[in-house]
Amino acid sequence: MDKAKQIKQNYKEMVEKASPSSNMGVNCAWAFFVGGTICVIGQIITEVLKTYGYAKDDAAMMTTVILIFIGALLTGLNIYDNIGKYAGAGSIVPITGFSNSVVAPAMEYKKEGYILGMGARMFTVAGPVIVYGVISSVVVGIIYYFFK
């Protein structure tokens, strides 16, 4: 009985030692590579826009819009989810992942109707992001207004 317990314990330790660390290393490498690559693509778009005379802030905003389009299109073509299988956070954290989080449920729930299916479910993830982003920005604005 004790021996069985011991073996179980050993096995548990072995699993803990082996699986998460190796997986996490690989996951992080993928996240770094894919996330970094998406940012480089963003930087390339920004530089190109600057040569067309966009100011720095406008170029950054336009880059965001273009990346959102690319993320939406790749989600529609079922390419983005395949990238996500390897990239993990590398495909979730960039703005293209934000776009993916809107398109994926919108497609999924289209069959439940255009109002409460698509219209509502689009914001499953984007909604909370906008809610907390806006609230924290308003808090910052109030503090800044009174203490600037």
Add this chain to the structure above:
Amino acid sequence: MDYVNAFIVGGIICVIGQILLDKTQLMPARILVLFVTLGVILTALGIYEPIVNFAGAGATVPLPGFGYALAKGVINEVNTEGFMGVLTGGLKATAAGISAVIVFGYIIALIFNPKAKA
């Protein structure tokens, strides 16, 4: 050099997300909310702006960059418009992104259907 900085900083921000994903029970939605809020706070504290200047798209493309745009918009708008800027600045600065995600998201979801799960 701009591209190297963008790659490294963007990569690091994603790795932080991956560590949170692997080490905690946080779902992606919670991580995105956390990152946006963090972006707002770091910008307000004056920490994120230097990162943006250093890394360009490496700092504006990941979700904390969305928080950066919100906070910077509010601060600029308070400077020019006064107290109304508290309510208008954030969404004004991010209006293009939010409208784009709604319009493109809607159109793409109309055109394409989810792939049947194998």
